[in-house]
Amino acid sequence: MNIIKAFLRSDNNIYFLDSRQKLSTKTLKKLLNNEFKDKCLHVMNKLLIKRIHDKYEIISALFDIKNELDNNANTVRLVIIDSLPTLFLTSADNTENNNILNHLANILRYLANKHHVAIIVNNLITIWAEGDISAINNIHERIACGKYWKTVPNFRIKLKKLRQSIEICLVKSNVIQNQKHCSVEMNELSK
Template sequence: MARLQSNMHDLLTEEVLKALFSKNIYTVLKFIQAEIKQIGSITTLQYKDIVTIRKHLLNKHSAVVTNALDHWNELVSKTALIPTGIKSLDRILQGGLTTGNIYEICGLPSSGKTQLCLTLMKNVSLLNLNVFWIDTKGDFTGRKMRSMLDANGTSEDVMSKMLVKQLHTQHDLVSALYQIKEDVYTRKLRLRLLIIDSLPPLFYQSQDFERNYGVMNDFVNVLHFLARELQIAIVVTNIITTWYEGDFNVDSAITEKLGLGKYWYNVANTRFVIKKDRLTILKSNRLLKGVSCPIRICDEGIV
């Protein structure tokens, strides 16, 4: 899952990388899987140069073989349970957010998705854990977070645990995730929670299905890596849209659809829907489907 970089090989110049990225070849895996002729047509590299680079990357990035028991023991030792600070939510989560999992919060526009994420960021930061927020809508403001902390009677010093990045394109999103990976490894960033609010604004920008699918595939791959290999709990928000078929006065003609299509549907380990004053589990690979909890919005966030 390593991202291609110029320091990996002398022949991987910035010009070559730019050409590869333009065709959604961001990672070592994608480079190795691509046909040599395809790489040659995209870049100025000769056949023998491509073979040389591939051999070098394979030697450097080949997986180390371990037995299943060692893998399981390592996973258990790294996994952590992070309380959300919302008592009713922690009950249906059986204690809190589990690292290594991807959680999705979906709902109609203005249903409280961002407010819930802000509350998660505040409460997890109060546990002295770093939280990274990727903002695609421009909804995150320090003033709002400060007011929530004030209502909670908490010092603003906790905001030093909150890392925020605003971005506006699919490419920026993928690059940001790779940068987080590098920061964890090189800067020893201790990160337990990553929040992305929200995905649809980026993936609805383009009508190019093939490009969207390619970027989505890269995004999901690195998201799984961050969750599983670095043991980070990931929370993303998604939108639900309402569709009317036929007569607008007939309730049975109203259907609700989850954003981002079928490919995304099975990515999250646990999906919640937020409606009015309740949060309900729509799907999960370990929690009870259909279980819900009451929530209430106040000055200090959601309780």
């Protein structure tokens, strides 16, 4: 939410593609009222929320955004895809999923390169243990959208919630040395 608030201070619009149906207008208004008070309605109009129910709708929504930008109908500078894996975990057809992920990656690259749109994709990491419960040999982390998606983003940041802080780790970067860590206290996040 802090990223959304920072972008809303500018004159640009944000697309929030909500696959979990978690972002309500009431919650958003309450969150923004504290900071924007008199301009809350104006600020809320800059956040374009689209509910996404399946992997085909995400492609359609991104093409709509592409067409708006190509026709100069919008000044979007940030697209947030909340929980990409929820759109793909219902299907066991890995070939189709990888084809759609490839299509998705191409549209996102187009938006980033042609229109200078920042894109944040929320993905999940699953933990897998080898061996039985009494003798776990290795623990592996896997990206929920599979090995293909591991190569797609320019930057991958892993957030891990600790007791009173959040650990931030740069896992993949084309410009910064990978595996850089920092911790942020929880009370700093609420500012």
